[in-house]
Amino acid sequence: MDASQRKKYWRENLKYLAILLAIWFVVSYGFGILLVDELNAIRLGGFKLGFWFAQQGSIYVFVVLIFVYVQLMNKLDKKYDVNE
Amino acid sequence: MGIQTWTFIIVGLTFALYIGIAIWSRASSTKEFYVAGGGVSPLANGLATAADWMSAASFLGMAGIIAFSGYDGSVYLMGWTGGYVLLALLLAPYLRKFGKFTVPDFIGDRYYSNLARTVAVVAALFVSFTYVAGQMRGVGVVFSRFLDVEVNTGVYIGMAVVLFYAFLGGMKGITYTQVAQYCVLIFAFMVPAIFISLMATGNPIPQLGMGSAGSDGVYLLDKLDGLMTDLGFTAYTDGTKSTTDIFFITAALMLGTAGLPHVIIRFFTVPKVKDARKSAGYALLFIAILYTTAPAIAVFARTNLMETVQDTPYKEIPDWFTKWEETGLIAWTDKNGDGKIQYLPGSAVEGKKPMFSEARGAVGQRLITNASATRNELYVDRDITVLANPEIAGLPNWIIALVAAGGLAAALSTAAGLLLVISTSISHDLIKKQFAPNISDKRELLIARVSSLFAVVVAGYFGINPPGFVASVVALAFGLAASSFFPAIVMGIFSKRMNREGAITGMIAGLAITSYYIARFKLGWIGNPETSTETHWWFGISPEGFGTVGMLVNFVIAIVISRFTAPPPAEVQEIVENIRIPSGAGDAVQH
Numbered sequence: 001m002d003a004s005q006r007k008k009y010w011r012e013n014l015k016y017l018a019i020l021l022a023i024w025f026v027v028s029y030g031f032g033i034l035l036v037d038e039l040n041a042i043r044l045g046g047f048k049l050g051f052w053f054a055q056q057g058s059i060y061v062f063v064v065l066i067f068v069y070v071q072l073m074n075k076l077d078k079k080y081d082v083n084e
Numbered sequence: 085m086g087i088q089t090w091t092f093i094i095v096g097l098t099f100a101l102y103i104g105i106a107i108w109s110r111a112s113s114t115k116e117f118y119v120a121g122g123g124v125s126p127l128a129n130g131l132a133t134a135a136d137w138m139s140a141a142s143f144l145g146m147a148g149i150i151a152f153s154g155y156d157g158s159v160y161l162m163g164w165t166g167g168y169v170l171l172a173l174l175l176a177p178y179l180r181k182f183g184k185f186t187v188p189d190f191i192g193d194r195y196y197s198n199l200a201r202t203v204a205v206v207a208a209l210f211v212s213f214t215y216v217a218g219q220m221r222g223v224g225v226v227f228s229r230f231l232d233v234e235v236n237t238g239v240y241i242g243m244a245v246v247l248f249y250a251f252l253g254g255m256k257g258i259t260y261t262q263v264a265q266y267c268v269l270i271f272a273f274m275v276p277a278i279f280i281s282l283m284a285t286g287n288p289i290p291q292l293g294m295g296s297a298g299s300d301g302v303y304l305l306d307k308l309d310g311l312m313t314d315l316g317f318t319a320y321t322d323g324t325k326s327t328t329d330i331f332f333i334t335a336a337l338m339l340g341t342a343g344l345p346h347v348i349i350r351f352f353t354v355p356k357v358k359d360a361r362k363s364a365g366y367a368l369l370f371i372a373i374l375y376t377t378a379p380a381i382a383v384f385a386r387t388n389l390m391e392t393v394q395d396t397p398y399k400e401i402p403d404w405f406t407k408w409e410e411t412g413l414i415a416w417t418d419k420n421g422d423g424k425i426q427y428l429p430g431s432a433v434e435g436k437k438p439m440f441s442e443a444r445g446a447v448g449q450r451l452i453t454n455a456s457a458t459r460n461e462l463y464v465d466r467d468i469t470v471l472a473n474p475e476i477a478g479l480p481n482w483i484i485a486l487v488a489a490g491g492l493a494a495a496l497s498t499a500a501g502l503l504l505v506i507s508t509s510i511s512h513d514l515i516k517k518q519f520a521p522n523i524s525d526k527r528e529l530l531i532a533r534v535s536s537l538f539a540v541v542v543a544g545y546f547g548i549n550p551p552g553f554v555a556s557v558v559a560l561a562f563g564l565a566a567s568s569f570f571p572a573i574v575m576g577i578f579s580k581r582m583n584r585e586g587a588i589t590g591m592i593a594g595l596a597i598t599s600y601y602i603a604r605f606k607l608g609w610i611g612n613p614e615t616s617t618e619t620h621w622w623f624g625i626s627p628e629g630f631g632t633v634g635m636l637v638n639f640v641i642a643i644v645i646s647r648f649t650a651p652p653p654a655e656v657q658e659i660v661e662n663i664r665i666p667s668g669a670g671d672a673v674q675h
Contacts, residue, residue, distance in 0.1 A: 001665065006661065006664070006665065009664075009665070010664055013664075017173055017174070020169075020173060021169075021173065024166065024169045028162045028166050028334065029331060029334070029335075032158060032162055033158075033327060033330050033331050033334065034327065034331070036155075036327075040321065044295070045295045045296070045303075046294075046295035046296055046297060046303030046304060046305055046306065047294075047295040047305060048305070048321050051155060051158075051305070051321040052295070054155060054158035054161070054162065055150075055155075055157075055158050055161050055376075055379040056291060056294075056376055056379065058161075058162050058165075058166070059161060059162070059165045059372050059375055059376050060372070060376070062165050062166055062168065062169050062368060062372070063365070063368050063369050063372050065169055066168065066169060066172045066173075066361075066364055066365035066368055067365045069172060069173055069361065069365075070172075070358070070361045070362050070365055073177075073358070073361060073666075074358060077358065077666055077667075082665050082666050082667040083358065083666065083667065084356050084357070084358070084666070084667055084668075
């Protein structure tokens with residue numbers, strides 16, 4: 001793999017990281033902490049939405065984020081022929 | 085059969101299983117001892133990581149902490165799961181590609197400096213020792229509670245069991261025992277939770293039951309908020325901590341999780357880079373099962389407690405209440421003399437725990453000598469939340485015994501993982517890398533085994549004579565990991581420009597400021613104790629959350645210093661190029 005391919009591979013990786021970490025930040029620090037009072041005005045069944053994100057929702061999203069990352073990276077590795 | 089007999093049978097069986105696995109998975113080389121030969125499947129590693137991660141505190145304590153702090157407890161839920169996202173995205177795949185045995189290996193090679201390696205070893209030892217002291221104590225407490233032995237005897241039994249498989253199998257033995265331990269602990273946690281959820285809401289899934297309505301058609305959380313605000317508590321879903329503090333504590337726990345050596349080294353055990361990513365996903369999935377159930381148990385337990393005891397005459401109280409009163413985990417003092425229990429805000433006792441006199445009160449309650457001036461009459465130990473669950477739900481005795489085995493599995497698996505980091509730090513990072521680089525693999529393996537013996541003895545000593553700071557262990561271990569390892573590793577991967585000078589000063593600055601803050605405001609070792617109260621905290625950040633500031637200080641200082649000093653040599657930049665590409669993980673050692 002030559003230097004420019006490496007650079008491109010790394011750049012795409014960083015793009016994925018930026019998007020996934022932005023979601024990570026928004027669901028926990030955003031919905032669960034900073035905006036919790038605003039979201040608590042909305043209901044999700046028996047839950048106030050902000051409280052749900054802080055004690056349930058953010059954790060579900062974390063799990064999904066890692067598996068999405070695994071899928072994205074497996075595809076990326078294949079595209080640049082660096083998978084094993 | 086009685087609870088005691090069942091407990092002996094189930095705990096005995098699980099211990100026999102762990103020892104059997106240890107004999108089957110003996111290590112024959114340092115690679116097997118340190119990283120299980122690098123041949124663990126991502127699924128098995130995920131299970132082992134989850135067991136390693138969830139300690140006695142997670143298993144027995146967390147639901148209780150949340151039950152008694154409501155929304156504020158979210159810091160632990162998000163903090164101890166969100167770190168795995170950072171681990172999976174920013175650390176695990178690259179460290180696996182790097183392909184060495186320990187975190188100090190990476191720091192030492194990436195920053196081409198034995199000083200950097202030494203700083204990392206000292207930090208790793210410090211973090212792991214503070215953490216393991218609490219675990220050994222936890223093992224002792226679980227034993228004493230369920231098997232009716234002295235706490236110290238419990239610590240000795242725990243030491244013997246952990247030593248057996250750590251000594252024989254190293255990482256290989258520990259990994260496969262942890263897989264078994266995860267199965268035991270999650271089964272023991274979920275069975276009572278499912279029954280309680282069914283009883284409270286008719287929904288067998290606790291995560292959904294928590295947001296459902298009870299038999300009276302009122303949503304459980306609304307009912308709990310109502311019960312609490314009526315009595316003058318803050319609403320369960322609101323909490324009392326400031327937003328700033330919640331933010332910083334959550335961040336410190338997440339960054340600390342991602343920086344804890346005993347968690348990071350688990351990802352050296354899988355064969356390929358893509359396995360490291362996947363196994364972080366599995367680990368978080370298995371952790372999330374417990375971490376999303378705990379807040380549900382918390383809601384059921386708190387509601388049940390408030391409904392059962394409030395204004396209930398002591399004579400009509402259910403059996404579990406008096407049973408736990410006998411153990412000293414519940415205490416009631418009839419301050420207004422009406423024979424009924426009033427549960428109100430404020431502590432019912434002076435100091436931390438109730439002190440019982442031998443005498444009995446008018447209705448047969450145990451009398452205490454340190455009642456406080458508040459109107460609250462009830463003291464409840466938070467640990468009761470998980471312990472008393474099966475009894476409150478009226479489950480059979482063997483399930484109660486299972487909870488004991490689950491608590492022990494949680495404590496032992498975490499202790500073993502930490503002990504491995506300690507013995508590896510000593511035999512590999514200190515002896516092999518600093519003093520005797522030419523020793524043979526066989527010799528190093530022997531030294532590793534002797535180090536594990538040493539580590540168990542020291543941990544056991546701390547378990548029996550807990551140092552005064554054990555209560556602050558969590559804040560300390562996470563704060564130090566967040567302010568030292570996390571920035572150093574992330575910059576080592578994502579910045580080719582980061583050099584030796586920057587990384588070392590950054591780590592030292594981060595460690596120093598975090599230790600100072602914790603010593604100043606948590607332990608009261610430095611400065612005027614009168615000014616170590618909440619009102620003097622910097623920016624309103626508690627010591628638990630200060631690791632986040634330490635992390636920022638580390639980043640800023642490292643970046644500034646590195647800009648004024650020479651860039652790293654070409655071969656180090658080559659290492660960085662190399663770890664960014666996943667293929668060829670097996671050969672990375674050659675660089």
